[in-house]
Amino acid sequence: MLSRLACGLAALLLLAGCDRFFYARLSPESTAERPVFEFGSLSDSTGEGWVWRLEVSGRPRKDTLAQWHTFWHAHLDSGHRYSVVQKAVYGERPAQFSDRVAPESLPAEHIYWLFPGYHGVGEQVYFEIARDSLGGKTIRELTEDEWQLAIRGG
Numbered sequence: 001m002l003s004r005l006a007c008g009l010a011a012l013l014l015l016a017g018c019d020r021f022f023y024a025r026l027s028p029e030s031t032a033e034r035p036v037f038e039f040g041s042l043s044d045s046t047g048e049g050w051v052w053r054l055e056v057s058g059r060p061r062k063d064t065l066a067q068w069h070t071f072w073h074a075h076l077d078s079g080h081r082y083s084v085v086q087k088a089v090y091g092e093r094p095a096q097f098s099d100r101v102a103p104e105s106l107p108a109e110h111i112y113w114l115f116p117g118y119h120g121v122g123e124q125v126y127f128e129i130a131r132d133s134l135g136g137k138t139i140r141e142l143t144e145d146e147w148q149l150a151i152r153g154g
Contacts, residue, residue, distance in 0.1 A: 022049050022122030024114065025141065027087065032106065032129045032137035035090040037114055039122075050082040053117030054097070056090065058110045061128060064153040071112070073101035082119035108137045111150045126150075 023043055027036035035056075039049025055073040059066040072090060074097040076083055085094050091103030106112065106129055114125040126147035132138050142150060 020050070020118075020120035022051075022116075022118045022120055024049070024116055024123045024125050026125055026127050026139070030139050032108070032139040035106070035112075035114075035127065035139060037088045037090075037116075037125055039085050039088070039116065048084045049086060049116075049122075050119035051085040051088075051094070051116050052076040052080070052082045052119060053115075054085075054088055054094075055101075055115045055117075056106075056112055057115065058106065058112035061109055061111050061130075061150060062153060064151070068113075070101045071106060072099070072103040074098065075100050075117075111142070111147070113147075 020041060022039060022041055024037055024039050027038045030036045037054075039051060041047035041049065053073070053075050056071045057068045058071055059068050074093045077096050077098055080096055083094055083096050088094055090106070093099060108129050108131045111126070111128045114127070116122065116124070126142040126144070127139060128142055128150065129137055129139050
């Protein structure tokens with residue numbers, strides 16, 4: 001009985017020490033000119049996201065040999081481990097963040113990757129900005145499979 005109790009207590013302590021998992025997604029309110037990202041600690045991106053970096057990189061969709069370019073990089077100021085971020089608008093620094101790379105305009109016909117730094121582990125957001133039939137810009141989030149196909153030129 002005592003060994004079962006000890007095993008149960010050890011398992012509980014192990015779980016308590018595990019990193020927290022965070023979720024991210026492209027908000028439905030996003031536009032090609034103003035992407036909005038939502039963060040959370042629950043699978044529907046509610047709760048709190050503990051973030052210390054926001055970086056958006058991209059490249060032309062059809063050019064698989066193109067170098068990835070950082071379009072924006074905001075980093076938490078020193079002295080802080082993380083900041084609670086539930087929503088971030090592209091190019092608008094959350095409180096206590098500084099720009100490492102100033103935000104640039106996001107061109108169409110590119111694929112992008114939001115790489116947040118979490119205090120724990122979590123998801124990235126993959127998205128593309130394309131041209132519609134009238135020449136306007138559209139934005140949509142890519143699934144993991146669509147992302148893998150896109151980075152290979154598909």
